[in-house]
Amino acid sequence: MSRVHDVGGQTGFGPVDPGDAAEPAQFGADWEAHVFAVQRILLRRGVFTGDEMRDAIESIPPERYLAAAYFERWLEALEVLVERKGVA
Amino acid sequence: MTSPHQHHEHHEDVPVAARVRRLEERLIAAGLTTDDEIDDLLTRFYADASPVNGARIVARAWTDEQFRDRLLADGSAAAAELGFGPQTSDYQLRVVANTADRHNVIVCTLCSCYPLSLLGPSPSWYRSLAYRSRTVREPRAVLAEFGLNLPAATGIDVWDSTSEIRYLVVPVRPAGTDGLDQDELAALVTRNGMIGTAAV
Amino acid sequence: MTDGVRFPLGSRVRARTIDPDHHTRLPRYLRGHTGEVVAAAAPEPLPDDVARGRAEPRVETVYAVRFHGSELWGSDPASSHTVIADLWECYLEEAR
Numbered sequence: 001m002s003r004v005h006d007v008g009g010q011t012g013f014g015p016v017d018p019g020d021a022a023e024p025a026q027f028g029a030d031w032e033a034h035v036f037a038v039q040r041i042l043l044r045r046g047v048f049t050g051d052e053m054r055d056a057i058e059s060i061p062p063e064r065y066l067a068a069a070y071f072e073r074w075l076e077a078l079e080v081l082v083e084r085k086g087v088a
Numbered sequence: 089m090t091s092p093h094q095h096h097e098h099h100e101d102v103p104v105a106a107r108v109r110r111l112e113e114r115l116i117a118a119g120l121t122t123d124d125e126i127d128d129l130l131t132r133f134y135a136d137a138s139p140v141n142g143a144r145i146v147a148r149a150w151t152d153e154q155f156r157d158r159l160l161a162d163g164s165a166a167a168a169e170l171g172f173g174p175q176t177s178d179y180q181l182r183v184v185a186n187t188a189d190r191h192n193v194i195v196c197t198l199c200s201c202y203p204l205s206l207l208g209p210s211p212s213w214y215r216s217l218a219y220r221s222r223t224v225r226e227p228r229a230v231l232a233e234f235g236l237n238l239p240a241a242t243g244i245d246v247w248d249s250t251s252e253i254r255y256l257v258v259p260v261r262p263a264g265t266d267g268l269d270q271d272e273l274a275a276l277v278t279r280n281g282m283i284g285t286a287a288v
Numbered sequence: 289m290t291d292g293v294r295f296p297l298g299s300r301v302r303a304r305t306i307d308p309d310h311h312t313r314l315p316r317y318l319r320g321h322t323g324e325v326v327a328a329a330a331p332e333p334l335p336d337d338v339a340r341g342r343a344e345p346r347v348e349t350v351y352a353v354r355f356h357g358s359e360l361w362g363s364d365p366a367s368s369h370t371v372i373a374d375l376w377e378c379y380l381e382e383a384r
Contacts, residue, residue, distance in 0.1 A: 001307055001308070001309040002307070005198055005199065006198060006316045007197060007220050008197035008198075008220070008221060008224045008225070008248065008317040008318075009224060009225045009316075009317040009360070009361070010221040011221070011222075013217040013221050013222070015218060015233055016216060016230055016233045016234070017212075017213055017216070017218075018213055018234045018235075019211060019212060019213055021234075021278065021280055025139050025208030025209050025279055027209050028212065029102075029105070030105070031102070031104055031105040031108045033130055034108050035108055036130075037126045037129045037130050037133075038108075038111065038112060038115065038121070040129060041115075041120070041121045041125060041129065042120070042121075045121075047120070049338050049339070051311060051335040051338040051339040052338070052339050052341070054198075054199055054335070055310075055311035055339040055340075058311060066217065070200065070212075070215040072104060075104065075107065078111060079111060082111070082114070087118060088114045088115050088117070088118035088120060180329055180330065182327075182329075182352075197315055198313065198315060224360075224371045225361060227369050228369070243368075243369065243370070244368075244369035245369065245371075246369055246370065246372070247371075247372050247373075248371060248372070249374070250314075250315065250373045250374045251313060251329070251350045251374035251375075251376070252332055252350075253329055253352075253374050
């Protein structure tokens, strides 16, 4: 029962936008960097595993998964896991 | 673009930034983290994780054939020789080298796995549904959208990062670079070249 | 825990036709397709088990398996590439 994230070979997502190759490697916004940092810290604290994090992202309902920005998916998964684990 | 030091001063009006802040405050209140820890992690990440790291590995591979052989046999061990042990401790590094007739390109169809410590944060296009879906299906067309038009005779190997193994591409060393030192060679290597969406 | 490497380098393997409803790292586009083992990496905990919170997840060798584009997508010029994926041992079976 493949979920929406399993997109290898699917069509319809349009051309790839290469952006500006000269742009330095960085997060697109400060909030993205903070989502990244929070995830790293919670992993380090053992609140959840990387596999549980991926599972939580993949479990986002398809329409929301497809419409969301990459780090919005992370944020939603973090909120679900924090709730589920009852740590905060 | 953004400073890593403004930890509780999100100068962003977007609602998602406020939502992130609420999550942080919840975690801080529960004693799971602190603003200083978040700030410190990002400061260190920005200092340690950059394409400059990958480029150093590539430049060394270009100039030292035995290192190149070791790199292709065991990427993590060879990266550690150059001091990148801590950077590659979270994953297994596998390095693949382009040749005159074979070109490598990396993708993660299932999410966006990426060697951040050697290349910095991944570019938006790498995480896009378009790149994730199409690269395993029509890599030549995808590379053409990056301006990389490979000869028809060049074979393409697409590596789908489905496990904890992370990939780095060693591009072909450009012609006319014999006189350059390691630093000058490293400066030629681009982030896209190390993913496989550029020639170098 | 696997005792050894079940699939030698160069052997032909098939990605099993399985359809789990839980987290897995066997992409749909590879299931049922045959490829060649080109590398074997140190054993790793199986994501399918770890994601479900199994106390003792299976720990298995991870194989780099090369699939020809034509095997995956059919024989047209746009399929003249190969795809290599890293697959846990239980995702694979011997192919004739």
